[in-house]
Amino acid sequence: MNPVTSHFFSHSLEFLQQQYSSFFEQPIIHVFLQNPEHMKILTETLDSPSSHNICHLNEAFQIFYYRAKVYKYMCSLIYFFSVDFDKRARKQRERYRMVLDEAPGDTGRMIDRIGNNDVQLEKLGETNDLSSHITDEEMIKALQKLTAKQKLVLTMIFSYGLSNKEIAAYFHESPQNISSIRKQALKKLRKHYTDEGYNRKEKSHCG
Amino acid sequence: MDSKLSKEELMSLINSLNPKIKKSLKNTNYQDRNDLEQEIKLKIIESYEKIAAIEAPNFEEFLVEFLTKQKQ
Numbered sequence: 001m002n003p004v005t006s007h008f009f010s011h012s013l014e015f016l017q018q019q020y021s022s023f024f025e026q027p028i029i030h031v032f033l034q035n036p037e038h039m040k041i042l043t044e045t046l047d048s049p050s051s052h053n054i055c056h057l058n059e060a061f062q063i064f065y066y067r068a069k070v071y072k073y074m075c076s077l078i079y080f081f082s083v084d085f086d087k088r089a090r091k092q093r094e095r096y097r098m099v100l101d102e103a104p105g106d107t108g109r110m111i112d113r114i115g116n117n118d119v120q121l122e123k124l125g126e127t128n129d130l131s132s133h134i135t136d137e138e139m140i141k142a143l144q145k146l147t148a149k150q151k152l153v154l155t156m157i158f159s160y161g162l163s164n165k166e167i168a169a170y171f172h173e174s175p176q177n178i179s180s181i182r183k184q185a186l187k188k189l190r191k192h193y194t195d196e197g198y199n200r201k202e203k204s205h206c207g
Numbered sequence: 208m209d210s211k212l213s214k215e216e217l218m219s220l221i222n223s224l225n226p227k228i229k230k231s232l233k234n235t236n237y238q239d240r241n242d243l244e245q246e247i248k249l250k251i252i253e254s255y256e257k258i259a260a261i262e263a264p265n266f267e268e269f270l271v272e273f274l275t276k277q278k279q
Contacts, residue, residue, distance in 0.1 A: 004274060005267045023273055058265035065263035070212060073258060074224055074251060081250055082231035082243055089239050161238055 009049035013042070032064050130155040142192035150185035157182060212259055221251055 008016070017024050024030065033039050041060050045053040130151065134140055143151060156162045156170070164175040164182070171178070212220070221228075228247050232240040251258075264272065 004271055008270060022277065023270070026273065028269075054267065058267055061266035061269065062263050065269070066212075066261065069261050069263055070220070070258050071224075073261060074220065075227060077251060077254065078224065078227055078231050078247055081247055082234040085239070085243050085246060086235040089235060158237065161236065 005054075006049070009046060009054065011046070013046055016046075028065060028068060031068075032061060035064075038064065130159055133159060138193065138196060139189070142189045145192060146185055146188060150181055150188070153178060153181050154185050212255075214255070217252070217255060217258070221248055 008020075011019070024033070033042065038060055041053075041057050045057045130143065134143070143154075146154070153167060156167050157164075162170075164178045167178045168175040228244060231247070232243055235243050
């Protein structure tokens with residue numbers, strides 16, 4: 001056995017926590033010992049530092065550390081992959097502006113939509129495209145509460161996938177203004193739902 | 208000792224990371240979000256070998272490493 005570690009294991013926990021305070025402050029050790037089971041293993045090992053106990057501690061720690069590393073790895077993977085994916089998707093969109101011959105899985109109406117796109121853009125408000133996509137009754141009610149402009153902006157964002165900049169150019173306004181209109185509209189929708197939820201609860205209490 | 212991740216554990220780990228994945232979807236367009244979600248999960252499963260090859264020190268190794276670093 002390593003002399004350094006055998007020296008470490010020959011002390012009591014309290015002494016170690018004082019002497020090696022920076023070691024116990026290491027995030028991985030700190031979190032490791034928050035688990036009472038791990039703490040028990042450590043105290044047992046310190047009580048009787050037999051090779052069996054030390055082995056047990058080593059194993060428990062290694063598994064724990066491995067999990068932590070995997071977790072970290074996956075978190076960074078998810079983050080960086082999503083950023084990368086968006087970059088690639090954007091590039092793709094720049095290069096191939098319209099893909100007419102391929103239908104997007106569930107709707108399969110890419111061609112119809114694009115065919116009408118230019119004409120509809122002029123009279124987006126009349127076609128009221130957003131509520132025609134929605135089946136939820138509450139949502140339709142909520143949409144009716146919005147102003148015409150809010151509805152139009154939401155339709156452009158969600159049905160046509162236009163960016164704030166493009167919409168701003170359409171209205172001859174600033175992108176910041178479009179962003180705030182969109183925010184307010186979504187807030188209104190959300191508020192409709194929370195109010196509605198509250199009303200329903202109240203009703204059920206009375207009934 | 209078998210500290211390696213089994214495939215079942217990997218799947219449960221992916222499920223537990225679902226909120227993180229959902230959050231990362233905000234990095235892309237509405238239209239691409241379902242694609243991205245699928246791609247992320249695929250990517251994680253593809254990198255199973257890499258994940259399994261990650262090595263972690265045991266307690267003693269970690270302790271020795273820490274103490275020698277501190278001495279420097």
